Amino acid sequence: MSKKIFSGVQPTGNLHLGNYLGAIKNFVDLNNDNQNECIFCVVDLHAITVKQDKDQLKNNIRETTATFIASGIDPSKSIIFNQSKVHAHAEGSWILSCMAPMGWLNRMTQFKEKAGKDKEKASVGLYIYPILMASDILLYDATHVPVGEDQKQHLELTRDIAHKFNKDFDCVDFLRVPEPLIKKDFSRIMSLKDGLKKMSKSDPSDLSRINLTDTKDEIINKIKKAKTDSFSLPNEEHKLKDRPEAENLLGIYSSVLNQTLDKTLEEFGGKNFSDLKSQLAEVLSSKISPISDEIKKLINDKNYLDKVLAEGANKAEEIAGKKIKEMKKIIGF
Ligand code: TYM
Numbered sequence: 001m002s003k004k005i006f007s008g009v010q011p012t013g014n015l016h017l018g019n020y021l022g023a024i025k026n027f028v029d030l031n032n033d034n035q036n037e038c039i040f041c042v043v044d045l046h047a048i049t050v051k052q053d054k055d056q057l058k059n060n061i062r063e064t065t066a067t068f069i070a071s072g073i074d075p076s077k078s079i080i081f082n083q084s085k086v087h088a089h090a091e092g093s094w095i096l097s098c099m100a101p102m103g104w105l106n107r108m109t110q111f112k113e114k115a116g117k118d119k120e121k122a123s124v125g126l127y128i129y130p131i132l133m134a135s136d137i138l139l140y141d142a143t144h145v146p147v148g149e150d151q152k153q154h155l156e157l158t159r160d161i162a163h164k165f166n167k168d169f170d171c172v173d174f175l176r177v178p179e180p181l182i183k184k185d186f187s188r189i190m191s192l193k194d195g196l197k198k199m200s201k202s203d204p205s206d207l208s209r210i211n212l213t214d215t216k217d218e219i220i221n222k223i224k225k226a227k228t229d230s231f232s233l234p235n236e237e238h239k240l241k242d243r244p245e246a247e248n249l250l251g252i253y254s255s256v257l258n259q260t261l262d263k264t265l266e267e268f269g270g271k272n273f274s275d276l277k278s279q280l281a282e283v284l285s286s287k288i289s290p291i292s293d294e295i296k297k298l299i300n301d302k303n304y305l306d307k308v309l310a311e312g313a314n315k316a317e318e319i320a321g322k323k324i325k326e327m328k329k330i331i332g333f
Helices: 017-032 056-069 088-097 102-106 109-115 123-137 149-168 214-224 245-257 260-266 273-299 302-331
Strands: 003-008 036-042 077-082 145-146 179-181
Touching: 003 017, 003 056, 003 123, 003 179, 003 260, 017 036, 017 145, 017 245, 017 273, 036 056, 036 302, 056 077, 056 273, 056 302, 077 302, 088 123, 088 302, 102 123, 102 149, 109 123, 109 149, 123 149, 149 179, 245 260, 245 273, 273 302
Parallel strands: 003 036, 003 145, 036 077, 145 179
Antiparallel strands: none
16 A cells, blocks of 8 residues: 655754664665655754754754655655755644644643753743654655654554544544554664763763764774673573663664574573674664764755755745645634
8 A cells, every 4th residue: 555654853963873873764665665655854943942052953844854865765755855945844833833722732642751840941842742743744644654652652642633534523534544664673772871871962972873974983982881780691681671672782783684683582592692793793883884974974965955955945935835724624614
């Protein structure tokens, strides 16, 4: 069955292995299936929910675009664009904000994590950010949304909002209710320094993550320094319970090689972390270094990246512009 795919990544710098294995690698597979229509968005409106330096933001928009292409998304097959170029996203977000009850937003755990202790100081944008995400998805009638595990709750909210809009305005199936595409395994890559914390761009320690622009030596060094425990590696999945670092490193290895965790456990069961680490450093650097080299090459070709984004925005505008027009008519504008 052909799928309409929509997903987004924030251009906030330091794209890492979690973004790659949790999301971008799946974008590439979906892009490669000729049956799918894919739209990948650099969500710059989401990025400004926290303060950004304006020059840095411009660079990061290009770098995220370069990362998509360097990872294997083909701009002649998939639409790649940045969100702020298509007005309908912000307009749709406002309309949906007027539909969504505050109680639904109050349940969002990511806002609580990101706002931290001082919620009063967080921007209103950060609070309503999941509604902008719903607008992104619903404007394109997306059938499937590939994301990492941390976005699951936002997708459930998107589904609830679509149902409510269709019901409130008596327009059955006008907003398509999308399905999340979250890989069963390896959809949550953890920090290399703490197996209980998600790998994240905002972690102050660069050793906690593999950046997609890291060199081979940096990757080897980070894997060498990754946290472990003091036991040898198990050969069965249930023995990974309460061993988050072992589970994470074995999971990363499996995901990069596209093999099951069982197969990896078979390979390393009874061995030491040092054996796993040397193999992992090798498979990771052979997977990530070519992407990193390509990002660095593409980032110098600003004209090309800007052209990809401009062409993508034209195509996106055609789809989203039509949908927002219908949406406004339904509301009574
Ligand atoms: P963002 O920019 O934080 O992350 C981009 C993608 O990377 C995934 N991800 C991870 N996956 C596994 N392990 C990790 N440690 C990890 N860290 C990040 C995220 O799940 C995500 O898929 N709100 C979204 C962007 C967005 C969006 C959308 C996504 C805006 N509009 C519409 C889908 C559809 C975000 O902030 O992702």
